[in-house]
Amino acid sequence: MASPSLRVAVLGATGAVGAEILQVLDERRFPVAELIACASADSEGDELEFRGSSVKISRPRGEQLAVCDLVLSAAPGLLSGLLPALRRGRASVIDVTGSLESDPEIPLWLPPLWTLPEGPPRPRFVAVPRGIATGIALALAPFGAAGLLRRVTGVTLESASGAGIAGVGELTDHTVQVLNRMSGERSESEVFPQSLAFDCLPQIGTLEPDGETSEELRLRAVLRRLLRAPDLSIELTRVRIPTLGGSLAAVHAELARPVDADEAARLWKAQPGIGLLGDDELPTPRGSLGHDDTAVGRVRAAGGRLAFVVALNDLRLGAALGVVGAAEALTR
Structure with a gap:
């Protein structure tokens, strides 16, 4: 105690x-x-x-x-x-x-x-x-523990809340400005690379010389450490989306052997912190806000490839x- x-x-x-x-x-x-x-x-x-x-x-x-x-x-x-x-x-x-x-x-x-x-x-x-790294790591962990992970690619869709109160405030203000103005003129942005209102920005962090961003490099490094896989190939593009809370990632994993959806489901159900959704349920940023686990859904398996979507409350769970x-x- x-x-x-x-x-x-x-x-x-x-x-x-x-x-x-x-x-x-x-x-x-x-x-x-x-x-x-x-x-x-x-x-x-x-x-x-x-x-x-x-x-x-x-x-x-x-x-x-x-x-x-x-x-x-x-x-x-x-x-x-x-x-x-x-x-x-x-x-x-x-x-x-x-x-x-x-x-x-x-x-x-x-x-x-x-x-x-x-x-x-x-x-x-x-x-x-922090943030989406938590959900991706928890979802990949059962496959890493079984020695199956070979390569991970995908896209993250991360809300304005990942940039703090300033990010949420700027998105809210710019959204109101666009609705009131109803024109193509862009508002000046101080938090994001450009205005996020009614848009998606494929840049989180600063751009590096090789085209990746600082936050993409950070995400790769922390996932490798969390999964205890220092050489795992990971390529994730991080995208900021105009939502106020919750984040999502579409993940594609290349595995050492074929794993069908049923086997994947068994592994996830045994993993603490994972909430496996039914076939008729969608993992969404907004839907994650009322839950303290990582939602996994949209599961597709073919040969040695496994695709799925994770969603989580980035401020609370992440x-x-x-x-x-x-x-x-x-x-x-």
């Missing part, structure tokens, strides 16, 4: 992922004695509510965080400058921004694929994979649940 008196800091508490983490902490009755809500200077001095009390938002300070029991990191860019102080302190750090996931010395958390090493000592830094789950494991 977790300690009843934990001092917990949330980096990025005003963001989309941070807000979801606070909600899950409350839902799971995580024992927070003191909450330190941190965000950028723009939010300093504002207040948020947690369990009926107002909490003032502050900018993160290394010496303050170092004496916390837990630091839950959900704000890209905030953690790196704080790492020296955190390494000197006693706080356990759980990061879902991608800042730590490439470090082979830092354990990942995605049960049942990755759980924390049996203690003691418990790790002080833990990386939680972020907050993992962070709080890791926090529970660290404090048992």
Whole structure:
């Protein structure tokens, strides 16, 4: 059982992922004695509510965080400058921004694929994979464990929520502007490469010289690590779509031997975290929002090829649940 008196800091508490983490902490009755809500200077001095009390938002300070029991990191860019102080302190750090996931010395958390090493000592830094990587890894894991994976290709369709509150706000504003104007003129975009309203943008992250994006490279790296398959061929194109929440991926896996839909279904049903849909059900971003598992559907098998679609709530299953789950494991 977790300690009843934990001092917990949330980096990025005003963001989309941070807000979801606070909600899950409350839902799971995580024992927070003191909450330190941190965000950028723009939010300093504002207040948020947690369990009926107002909490003032502050900018993160290394010496303050170092004496916390837990630091839950959900704000890209905030953690790196704080790492020296955190390494000197006693706080356990759980990061879902991608800042730590490439470090082979830092354990990942995605049960049942990755759980924390049996203690003691418990790790002080833990990386939680985020977004669509969670769903793809869980869906591919049974085939990887059976030694069947040879190549993975596909397309991800990821909502504006993956770019945080700013992304959702920009999509909402631009959608209203287009509806009011009803013209082909584009709104200026600050969050996405161009306006996302009524459009799809095949670029998430910055473009690299070889034509891939930084986030496509990151997704490949984290999937290889999650699946313990460092040489697995993975080619995934990441696309931003004009929805407010939930994400989807159409995945094609080349396997070492033929696997029919029935065998695939048996493997998925035995995999925790997977919700296998019926033939008349569709995995959709919107439909994923009310569920805490990865929906798998549209399954097609031919020879050594398997095609399927996964959908998940990218903020909840793909972020907050993992962070709080890791926090529970660290404090048992």
